[in-house]
Amino acid sequence: MAVFVGQGDPRRSMELLWRGTARPPASRPGTPGPKPALSVDAVVDAAVAVADEVGTVALSMRLVGERLGRTAMALYTYVQGKAELLDLMYDQVLGELPVSFPQDGWRDALAAWAEATRAFHLRHPWVSQVSQARPVLGPNEYLAYNALAGVLRRAGLRPDEARATVPVLVRYVEGAVRAVNEARQAARTTGVADEEWWNARAAALEEIAPDFLDAVPDMAWLESRDAPPPEHDGPYLEMLVDESFHQGLAVILDGIGARLTARVSDARSGAADQ
Amino acid sequence: MAVFVGQGDPRRSMELLWRGTARPPASRPGTPGPKPALSVDAVVDAAVAVADEVGTVALSMRLVGERLGRTAMALYTYVQGKAELLDLMYDQVLGELPVSFPQDGWRDALAAWAEATRAFHLRHPWVSQVSQARPVLGPNEYLAYNALAGVLRRAGLRPDEARATVPVLVRYVEGAVRAVNEARQAARTTGVADEEWWNARAAALEEIAPDFLDAVPDMAWLESRDAPPPEHDGPYLEMLVDESFHQGLAVILDGIGARLTARVSDARSGAADQ
DNA sequence: TTGGTATCTTTAGGGCATAAAGAGATCCGA
DNA sequence: TCGGATCTCTTTATGCCCTAAAGATACCAA
Numbered sequence: 001m002a003v004f005v006g007q008g009d010p011r012r013s014m015e016l017l018w019r020g021t022a023r024p025p026a027s028r029p030g031t032p033g034p035k036p037a038l039s040v041d042a043v044v045d046a047a048v049a050v051a052d053e054v055g056t057v058a059l060s061m062r063l064v065g066e067r068l069g070r071t072a073m074a075l076y077t078y079v080q081g082k083a084e085l086l087d088l089m090y091d092q093v094l095g096e097l098p099v100s101f102p103q104d105g106w107r108d109a110l111a112a113w114a115e116a117t118r119a120f121h122l123r124h125p126w127v128s129q130v131s132q133a134r135p136v137l138g139p140n141e142y143l144a145y146n147a148l149a150g151v152l153r154r155a156g157l158r159p160d161e162a163r164a165t166v167p168v169l170v171r172y173v174e175g176a177v178r179a180v181n182e183a184r185q186a187a188r189t190t191g192v193a194d195e196e197w198w199n200a201r202a203a204a205l206e207e208i209a210p211d212f213l214d215a216v217p218d219m220a221w222l223e224s225r226d227a228p229p230p231e232h233d234g235p236y237l238e239m240l241v242d243e244s245f246h247q248g249l250a251v252i253l254d255g256i257g258a259r260l261t262a263r264v265s266d267a268r269s270g271a272a273d274q
Numbered sequence: 275m276a277v278f279v280g281q282g283d284p285r286r287s288m289e290l291l292w293r294g295t296a297r298p299p300a301s302r303p304g305t306p307g308p309k310p311a312l313s314v315d316a317v318v319d320a321a322v323a324v325a326d327e328v329g330t331v332a333l334s335m336r337l338v339g340e341r342l343g344r345t346a347m348a349l350y351t352y353v354q355g356k357a358e359l360l361d362l363m364y365d366q367v368l369g370e371l372p373v374s375f376p377q378d379g380w381r382d383a384l385a386a387w388a389e390a391t392r393a394f395h396l397r398h399p400w401v402s403q404v405s406q407a408r409p410v411l412g413p414n415e416y417l418a419y420n421a422l423a424g425v426l427r428r429a430g431l432r433p434d435e436a437r438a439t440v441p442v443l444v445r446y447v448e449g450a451v452r453a454v455n456e457a458r459q460a461a462r463t464t465g466v467a468d469e470e471w472w473n474a475r476a477a478a479l480e481e482i483a484p485d486f487l488d489a490v491p492d493m494a495w496l497e498s499r500d501a502p503p504p505e506h507d508g509p510y511l512e513m514l515v516d517e518s519f520h521q522g523l524a525v526i527l528d529g530i531g532a533r534l535t536a537r538v539s540d541a542r543s544g545a546a547d548q
Numbered sequence: 549t550t551g552g553t554a555t556c557t558t559t560a561g562g563g564c565a566t567a568a569a570g571a572g573a574t575c576c577g578a
Numbered sequence: 579t580c581g582g583a584t585c586t587c588t589t590t591a592t593g594c595c596c597t598a599a600a601g602a603t604a605c606c607a608a
Contacts, residue, residue, distance in 0.1 A: 014475070018483045034555050034604045060595065073597075074556050082596070131456045134468075137475050139483070142490050149492035159498050164521030166496070167453075168446055175445030182407030194408075201288065201411050209292045209413070216416050218423035222440070224433050247438030255529030308573045308586050334564065347566075348587050356565065 012080065013087045016040065017138040036077065038068060043078045044088045051089065051126040055185050059126065061085075086130065091138025093124050099147045106155030107253055110169070113148055114249050117173045125181035128174045156260055168252055176248070180241050187235065194235035286354065287361045290314065291412040310351065312342060317352045318362045325363065325400040329459050333400065335359075360404065365412025367398050373421040380429030381527055384443070387422055388523050391447045399455035402448050430534055442526055450522070454515050461509065468509035 046067045051059045061072035061082060068074075079085045098116050101109040121128050135141060148169070152162040187194050205212075213220060320341045325333045335346035335356060342348075353359045372390050375383040395402050409415060422443070426436040461468050479486075487494060 014478045014482055018479075018486070031553075031606075034553095034606090036555065038555095061597085062595080071557055072595095073558085076597075077555060131460075132453065134457065134460050134471060137479055139486065142486070142493060145496075146490035146493040149496040153492050153495055159496055160500075160521070162496055164518045165525055167450065167518060168522045168525050171445050171449030172442055175449060176441065178405075179407060179441075182405045186405075186407050197408060204288045205292075205411055208288055212292070212413065212416070216420035218427055219416060219420040221427055222419075222423040222433055222436055226434075244438045244441060247434070248442045251439055251442050251529040251533065252526060253529070254532040255525040255527070258528040258532045259525065305575075305585070308575095308584095310586065312586095335566085336564080345588055346564095347589085350566075351586060 013084055013136060014138075016084070016088060017091050017136065038070070038074075038078060040078045040088070042068065043075055044085070044092050047085055047089050048093055048124070052124055055189075056126040056129045087136045087138075090127065090130060091136050091140050093127060094138070094140035094144050096120055096123070097140070097144040097147070099143050101147065101151055103154070106151060107257070109151045109154075110253060110256075111249065113151060114169070114173050117170075118177050118245070121174065121177035122180065125185065128178040128181060155256065156263065157256070161259060165256060168255075172248060172252060176241055176245050180238050183235060183238060194238070287358055287410060288412075290358070290362060291365050291410065312344070312348075312352060314352045314362070316342065317349055318359065318366050321359055321363050322367055322398070326398055329463075330400040330403045331459075361410045361412070364401065364404060365410050365414050367401060368412070368414035368418050370394055370397070371414070371418040371421070373417050375421065375425055377428070380425060381531075383425045383428070384527060384530075385523065387425060388443070388447050391444075392451050392519070395448065395451035396454065399459065402452040402455060429530065430537065431530070435533060439530060442529075446522060446526060450515055450519050454512050457509060457512060468512070 043064065047059070047064045050063050050067055054063065061075055064085075065072040065075055075085070079088070097120055098113075101112045103109070145166075148166060149162060152165055153159075157165065183194055186192075186197075190197075317338065321333070321338045324337050324341055328337065335349055338359075339346040339349055349359070353362070371394055372387075375386045375390075377383070419440075422440060423436060426439055431439065457468050460466075460471075464471075
């Protein structure tokens with residue numbers, strides 16, 4: 001069940017996101033009634049911490065409240081509901097993404113972007129589980145995209161090419177990290193380590209359909225290795241993903257490079273292009 | 275809240291997936307008790323139909339039961355729980371993916387793969403919302419991966435290159451389609467059309483932070499167009515995604531192509547190859 | 549001091565998955 | 579033919595979720 005960001009009242013969410021200070025609900029000075037013991041920020045921080053620990057599925061208002069020594073309902077003073085809280089969590093956490101990258105060479109810059117984005121998503125696993133349809137349009141999201149756009153502009157791409165490239169990069173990195181995160185969470189919630197689970201399935205398959213692998217020869221080819229898989233400590237799937245992350249990224253960067261060199265030779269020969 | 279496939283008992287799920295017939299729970303011949311009026315397949319079919327309509331979030335045992343004129347609990351006769359049902363739904367629906375592609379030219383073959391995969395995910399939006407950590411290892415999943423592996427093998431990639439390329443392709447297509455699906459679902463569940471929502475946000479932004487766009491110049495560059503955006507009927511975000519889907523794919527294919535031509539020139543100059 | 553307001557808790561209602569127990573149907577063996 | 583035995587399906591109940599609404603309490607201003 002995907003979680004949707006951007007379901008809060010647009011107007012309200014955006015004011016909360018952009019106004020920074022002057023956050024409306026918690027009381028203005030000179031107002032009767034008890035001072036609020038918490039703040040929107042405190043709630044958002046707690047929610048982020050909870051989500052980091054237990055994931056999106058288990059994130060609940062009760063858990064966030066508990067972390068603040070409050071009931072679930074107490075949060076509704078600061079936040080309209082879970083949807084708005086997610087909007088705020090999402091943009092808040094995007095503020096951790098770097099907004100500038102090495103200027104000397106687009107390949108290094110994109111590699112740095114990919115690495116930083118990857119690390120970010122590993123730090124906040126729940127972010128990649130959140131839908132990006134109808135993004136919140138918060139300041140941090142803008143800044144993050146701006147940084148990536150800058151790298152692509154300086155690389156020499158045209159805007160339409162960059163528009164096509166952004167999703168390729170973003171989806172690749174998010175997808176890679178999602179796989180790792182989900183494997184970790186599965187291990188945590190089921191108590192079954194990745195490798196253990198994998199072995200069990202493989203053994204079961206061997207027994208239940210011993211001859212089926214003959215029917216998928218290209219699959220066998222895909223899994224064939226010249227060298228045995230490298231030594232590893234961590235979980236199996238993470239190792240696999242790690243092994244291929246940079247290689248996969250290299251394929252994408254090669255594609256961008258091909259685009260750029262085509263540009264250069266076009267200019268040289270004065271011909272049209274693809 | 276991501277939904278996890280592969281949470282059923284591995285042994286049981288796999289037997290259900292691979293045994294085809296001889297499905298254990300529904301009664302064997304010569305057994306007392308009423309004949310089951312339904313079957314595992316009927317339950318899975320109904321669940322797929324429900325998921326296609328309402329998405330993963332709203333998929334519930336009650337809804338599936340209702341579609342079969344039963345209570346939610348009746349399903350537990352055929353299926354161990356929601357987790358196992360998801361395993362079965364997932365592999366069942368993967369059977370719709372084509373398992374062979376044009377043999378003449380890897381570019382066409384991959385484009386065909388991408389198009390088929392995209393169409394598939396648009397037909398069954400819930401599939402891309404389902405976690406692929408700990409895949410079910412059902413027959414149809416194997417066959418689908420085998421087909422893609424075959425295309426890459428015939429293209430001339432080495433196994434390790436293909437292993438790096440598969441996730442790039444899969445994640446790109448799934449990500450692209452996920453964006454469209456989520457936009458559609460958001461439109462359906464909130465009753466707010468995509469374009470309408472987008473305009474509201476843009477207007478709010480204009481008003482709340484009129485000068486912020488100056489802080490993200492590369493973002494403005496990214497959105498700049500030589501030609502005005504093309505006429506479109508459908509929702510805004512879908513149009514954008516459609517516009518860039520093939521361009522993004524082209525970047526990836528260029529990357530693969532670069533790998534292959536590097537191979538050729540290596541061979542020509544006397545270096546090793548596969 | 550008193551009224552009004554804001555925070556926070558309690559209670560309650562409508563979801564959800566599913567454990568456990570009951571109702572009914574159906575077949576086997578006696 | 580007639581009990582079990584056994585299976586399907588429903589009912590009931592538990593415990594989670596979000597959140598509306600109402601109550602309790604704390605605080606400020608007049």
